[in-house]
Amino acid sequence: xxxxxxxxxxxEVGVLGWLKKNLFSTWYDALLxxxxxxxxxxxxxxxxxxxxxxxxxxxxxxxxxxxxxxxxAAGETAGACWSxxxxxIKVFMIGRYPGEEVWRIWASLGIVAxxxxxxxxVWRAEAMREKRRWVVIGWLLSFPVITxxxxxxxxxxxxxxxxxxxxxxxxxxxxxxxxxxIVASFPLGVLLALGRRSTLPALKVFCTMYIELIRGxxxxxxxxxxxxxxxxxxxxxxxxxTVLRALVGMTLFSAAYxxxxxxxxxAAIPIGQYxxxxxxxxxxxxxxxLIILPQAIQKVIPAIVGQFISLFKDTSLVVIIGLLDLLxxxxxxxxxxxxxxxxxxxxxxxxxIYFICSYAMSYSSRRLEVAMGVGER
Amino acid sequence: MERKYFLGLVTVLVVAALLxxxxxxxxxxxxxxxxxxxxxxxxxxxxxxxxxxxxxxAAGERLDIIKERGKIICGVxxxxxxxxxxNPQGEFxxxxxxxxxALAAAVFGDPNAVEYRPLTAAERLPALQTGEIDVLIRNxxxxxxxxxxxxxxxxxxxxxxxxxxMVRKDSGFKTLEDMEGATICVTTGTTTEMNLADTFRAxxxxxxxxxxxxxxDTSAAYEEGRCDGQTSDKSQLAALRSAMANPxxxxxxxxxxxxxxxxxxxxxxxxxxxxxxxxxxxxMIQAEESGVTSENVDEMLKSEDxxxxxxxGVSGEMGTSLGIPDDFMVQVLKAVGNxxxxxxxxxxxxxxxxxxxxxxxxxxxxxxxxxxxx
Numbered sequence: 001x002x003x004x005x006x007x008x009x010x011x012e013v014g015v016l017g018w019l020k021k022n023l024f025s026t027w028y029d030a031l032l033x034x035x036x037x038x039x040x041x042x043x044x045x046x047x048x049x050x051x052x053x054x055x056x057x058x059x060x061x062x063x064x065x066x067x068x069x070x071x072x073a074a075g076e077t078a079g080a081c082w083s084x085x086x087x088x089i090k091v092f093m094i095g096r097y098p099g100e101e102v103w104r105i106w107a108s109l110g111i112v113a114x115x116x117x118x119x120x121x122v123w124r125a126e127a128m129r130e131k132r133r134w135v136v137i138g139w140l141l142s143f144p145v146i147t148x149x150x151x152x153x154x155x156x157x158x159x160x161x162x163x164x165x166x167x168x169x170x171x172x173x174x175x176x177x178x179x180x181x182i183v184a185s186f187p188l189g190v191l192l193a194l195g196r197r198s199t200l201p202a203l204k205v206f207c208t209m210y211i212e213l214i215r216g217x218x219x220x221x222x223x224x225x226x227x228x229x230x231x232x233x234x235x236x237x238x239x240x241x242t243v244l245r246a247l248v249g250m251t252l253f254s255a256a257y258x259x260x261x262x263x264x265x266x267a268a269i270p271i272g273q274y275x276x277x278x279x280x281x282x283x284x285x286x287x288x289x290l291i292i293l294p295q296a297i298q299k300v301i302p303a304i305v306g307q308f309i310s311l312f313k314d315t316s317l318v319v320i321i322g323l324l325d326l327l328x329x330x331x332x333x334x335x336x337x338x339x340x341x342x343x344x345x346x347x348x349x350x351x352x353i354y355f356i357c358s359y360a361m362s363y364s365s366r367r368l369e370v371a372m373g374v375g376e377r
Numbered sequence: 378m379e380r381k382y383f384l385g386l387v388t389v390l391v392v393a394a395l396l397x398x399x400x401x402x403x404x405x406x407x408x409x410x411x412x413x414x415x416x417x418x419x420x421x422x423x424x425x426x427x428x429x430x431x432x433x434x435a436a437g438e439r440l441d442i443i444k445e446r447g448k449i450i451c452g453v454x455x456x457x458x459x460x461x462x463x464n465p466q467g468e469f470x471x472x473x474x475x476x477x478x479a480l481a482a483a484v485f486g487d488p489n490a491v492e493y494r495p496l497t498a499a500e501r502l503p504a505l506q507t508g509e510i511d512v513l514i515r516n517x518x519x520x521x522x523x524x525x526x527x528x529x530x531x532x533x534x535x536x537x538x539x540x541x542x543m544v545r546k547d548s549g550f551k552t553l554e555d556m557e558g559a560t561i562c563v564t565t566g567t568t569t570e571m572n573l574a575d576t577f578r579a580x581x582x583x584x585x586x587x588x589x590x591x592x593x594d595t596s597a598a599y600e601e602g603r604c605d606g607q608t609s610d611k612s613q614l615a616a617l618r619s620a621m622a623n624p625x626x627x628x629x630x631x632x633x634x635x636x637x638x639x640x641x642x643x644x645x646x647x648x649x650x651x652x653x654x655x656x657x658x659x660x661m662i663q664a665e666e667s668g669v670t671s672e673n674v675d676e677m678l679k680s681e682d683x684x685x686x687x688x689x690g691v692s693g694e695m696g697t698s699l700g701i702p703d704d705f706m707v708q709v710l711k712a713v714g715n716x717x718x719x720x721x722x723x724x725x726x727x728x729x730x731x732x733x734x735x736x737x738x739x740x741x742x743x744x745x746x747x748x749x750x751x
Contacts, residue, residue: 009558065624072622087465096467166492169467226499231507239509269471322495324455324463332455332495335462335471339730 004010051348054079059086064339084339085349092349095169095329101152104160106171108146115139119304143183152177165243169324171353173243177315178323181250182308182318188251189258191298194288196263207259214256222249222318227321246318261303265296298372305365317352326350392530395440422439440484440700441448443511448490452510455495458561459614459729460516472723473514475713476535476658480512483657483689483705488712500632502527505644512654514641532654535640535716537735537744538722539633540572541611543618546628548605553580553632560585562604564595567730570604572635592617594688615729624730631732653699659747664715666738666747671714688750695750706712716745 024030041048056067056079064081071078085092094105115138122128122135150168153161168176176227197209214222226249230240240248269292277287297304316327326334330346333339410702434529443449453459453473461471469477478488505736506528507514516538517523519531542561544550550559553576565588577584579651587593599607604621607614613627618624641658643651664670667685671675686692690703699701713719717738724731737743 024503068622073543078622091465093461093465094467096463096469099466157416163490166494224500228503228507231509320497320499322455322497322500324495329463332463333465335456335458335460336464337458337619340458342614 011168018209037339049079050077051080052217056081056083057086062338064342080345081339082345084333084336084345088333088336088339088346089332091170091329092326092353093170094172096167096326097166097169097172098163101161101163101267104149104152104163108149109273110144111142113147115142134366165241168243170329171326173323173328174312174315174317176328177241177247177250177318178308178312181254181311181315184247184302185254185258185311186252188255188294190262192255192259193262193266196259198267211256212252215260219250219253219314220320222253223317223321242321242323249326250311254307257307258304260269261300261307262296264303265298265300266292268299269296281301301365301369301372303362309361312358312361313354325351374375381430382599383498406603416430418655427552431645439511439643439650441652443484448492449477449481449484449512450492450494450510451480452494452496452501452504452515453477454514454515457612458619459612459731462493467696468687469495471724472536472719474515474717475517475723477512477663479657479713479719480654481707482708482712484701485651486702486708487722502529505529505642505688512641512643513652516639517642519638519640519642528644529642530651531640531649533640534638534744535658536638537633538610538612538637539641539735540569540631540635540637541608541614542608542632542634543599543614543627544606544630546626550606550630552630553577554582556584556606557582559586560587560603562589562595562599562607564589564592565610566590568616568635569609576634596620608634610635611731612729613723615724615731619729629730629732632733633735649700653701655698656695657705658716659707659710660688660750661713661716661719662738662745662747664706664710664751665717665745666740669710669715670718671710671712673708676745678707684750693751734746 012283034298039142054071054076056063060083063083067081068078090099094102097105115135118138120136122131149160149162151165152162155162192207192211195203196211198207223246226245227242230245230248234240273291273295274287277291282290318325319328319331322328327350330350334341334343334346399651419480420684436488451474453469453471456462456471457471457473459471460473461469464470470724474493475494477491481490482488482491493503496504496510496513496515501513501515501517502523504510512532514535516536519534523529524531542553542556550556561573561584563573563586570586571675573584587598590600592609592613595607595609597602599751600621607617609617610645611633611686614629618627618629641654643654649698667677667682667688669685669688674689678689680686680689683692686705687695690696690705690707694703696705699705702708714722718732722728733743735744739746
C-alpha cells in the first residue's frame with residue numbers, strides 16, 4: 001500500500017506559515033502586529049519619504065539644486081539627493097589614492113579574499129588539519145605583502161611607484177587604521193598583561209603605570225600628542241607621515257585596553273593549571289604559551305572583539321587631526337560647490353558603512369565563540 | 378601538531394612586538410660641527426653635544442629644504458566650499474588650493490609638486506610652528522594676537538573676507554541704508570552679532586535682530602522668510618546660499634562690516650621662503666593688473682611694457698633674487714592663471730558667486746595692490 005504524503009497546507013509552511021505562527025496566531029496578536037506596523041510606519045514615515053520616496057538618484061549635474069527648487073516651488077520639503085554619494089563613491093572608498101593605482105587595492109582585497117576562502121575550506125575539513133599551519137603563515141605573510149603593494153617602493157619604481165601614506169584616505173584609511181591598530185595592539189597588550197602579573201617589580205610597575213596612564217586619558221588627546229609632540233621630539237629631517245603617527249597613537253592606546261582584557265582572562269585561570277603545567281616540567285615561557293594564554297584568551301574573546309569594534313569606530317576620531325578617513329572624506333565632499341549642504345546624505349551613508357563593518361565583526365565573533373566553545377565549559 | 382604552530386605563532390607575535398617597540402632610529406644631527414682633529418688640538422675635546430635644534434630655527438633654510446625635498450607641503454582646509462575640498466576624482470581643489478599650486482609652479486615649474494596636509498582649525502598653527510608644513514593657506518585671518526604670539530609671519534592677503542549681508546533679490550535692498558526697520562537673522566555669541574550692532578548704530582539705522590544658536594538655523598530662518606536679511610562672513614554666506622532651494626533669488630550686498638583678511642603664512646625664521654610666497658601672490662595680482670592671463674602669457678613674453686617684461690622674467694633677474702627661476706611667473710600663470718582668473722574660477726558667478734568688493738584691483742577701487750615689481 002502506498003501512502004501519498006499530502007503536502008501541508010500553504011498556510012502552515014514557508015513565509016505564510018511563519019507569518020501565521022509568529023504574527024497572527026490569535027486575534028490580539030494580529031491586532032498588535034497591525035498596530036505595531038502602523039506605529040513603525042508613523043515614526044519612520046518622514047525618514048522613508050525623505051530617503052526613498054522623494055529622493056533623487058540621478059547623477060546629472062545640478063540635479064540636486066533642481067530637485068530642491070522644484071520641491072520649494074511645490075511648497076514641500078525636498079527629499080534626499082543621493083547623487084552626492086553616487087558621484088563621489090570612489091572618494092568615499094579610496095579618497096585621494098591615485099586612480100591609476102586602484103588595481104593595487106583590488107589585488108590586496110583579492111589576497112584577503114583568497115586567504116579567507118582557504119581558511120574556511122581548510123578549517124572545515126578535519127583531514128586538512130596538517131595544512132592549517134600554511135594558512136596561518138599565509139595570513140602572517142599577507143601583512144607585509146599588502147603593505148608593500150599599497151605603498152610601493154620608491155617614486156622612480158616602475159613596477160610599484162610610491163603612494164605616500166598621506167594619499168591613503170577614505171574607507172581604505174579607516175580599514176588600515178583599524179586593522180593595523182588591532183593586529184599590532186593585541187600582542188603588545190598580551191605582553192603588557194603578562195608584565196603586569198609579573199613578579200619582577202620594575203616590569204610590573206612599568207606595565208601598570210603604562211596601562212593606567214593610557215587608560216586615564218582620552219584617545220583624542222593621545223592622537224593630538226602623537227601629531228603635535230612627536231615631531232618636536234624627532235629631529236627635523238625625520239618626518240613620520242601623519243598616518244603613521246596616528247597609527248602609533250592608536251596602537252599604544254588600544255594595547256592598554258587589550259592588556260586589561262587579557263589580564264581578566266589570566267585571572268580566571270585556576271591555579272591548578274599553573275601547577276599542573278609546572279608538574280609536567282614546562283618552563284615559564286612554555287607554560288604561558290601552551291597552557292595559560294590559549295585558555296585565557298579564549299575566555300575573553302567577546303571582550304576583545306567588543307574592544308576591536310570600538311577601536312574600528314574610534315578611527316573616526318582622526319578627523320580631528322586632519323586625516324581624511326571615511327568621515328573625513330564625507331566632510332570634504334560636502335565642500336563641492338554642487339553639493340553644499342548635503343551633510344545628511346553623506347553622514348547617513350558613512351553611518352551605514354560603519355554599521356555594516358561593525359555588524360560583520362560582531363557576527364564573526366559570535367561564530368568564533370561557537371567554534372571555540374566559549375561558555376560551554 | 379596544533380601545539381607546534383601555536384608556539385610558532387606566539388614567537389612571531391613576540392618578535393613583531395619587539396620590532397615595533399624598537400621604534401625609529403635616531404638620525405645623526407647634521408648641524409653638529411666636525412670635531413677638531415686630534416693632531417691640531419693640544420687637548421682634543423670630545424665632540425660637543427649636538428644642540429637641540431628647534432624646528433623654527435631649522436626653518437632658516439626653509440627654501441633650501443623645500444628645493445631639496447622637491448615639493449611643497451601646503452596646509453589646507455579640506456572642507457571649506459570654494460576654498461579647499463575634495464572633488465569627485467579625490468583631488469584637492471579650490472581658491473586656497475590654487476595658491477599652493479601657484480607656489481609649486483613658481484619653485485619647481487610643476488603645479489603638482491605639492492603635498493597637501495588637510496588641517497583642522499585647532500592644529501593649523503602648531504603644524505606650522507613645528508615645521509610640519511611649509512606654508513599654511515587655510516582661510517586664516519591676519520590678526521595682531523595671532524601674528525605676535527605664534528611665531529608666524531603672514532606673507533600677503535589673498536582674500537579680504539568680511540561680514541556681509543544677504544538679502545532677497547526682490548526686496549530691492551541695495552545698501553545697508555535701505556534696510557531701515559528690517560529684521561536681520563544673525564548667529565548669537567559671535568563677533569558677527571556685535572559687528573552688526575556697531576555698524577547699524579554708526580549708520581543710525583533701526584533694525585530688529587533675530588538670534589539663533591547655530592548657523593544652519595539662522596540660514597533656515599532667513600530662507601523661510603522670517604528675516605529680511607542674514608549676516609555672516611561673505612564666504613560663509615555664499616556657501617549657505619548655495620545650499621538654499623533657489624540660490625539665484627538671493628544676493629550678497631557689496632558691503633563689508635568687518636575685517637577678515639585671509640592669507641598664506643609661514644613660520645618665523647623662514648624669511649626667504651616668506652618672500653617667495655608673498656611675491657608669487659603679488660605677482661598674480663600684478664599679472665591681472667597688467668592684463669597677463671594664462672591664455673596670453675606666451676604672446677606677452679614679447680611685450681614692450683617693462684613691468685610685464687620684469688614680471689615674466691624677460692628682463693631683470695626678479696626670480697634669481699628670490700632664489701627661484703626667473704620665469705617663475707610664467708609657470709604660475711600657465712598653471713593657475715592670474716589672481717582674477719583664480720577668483721573667477723572658484724568665487725565667481727559659476728562658483729560661490731561672491732562679489733569681488735575689496736578683492737578688486739586697486740585700480741578698480743579694491744584693495745588688491747601688489748608691491749612694485751622691480
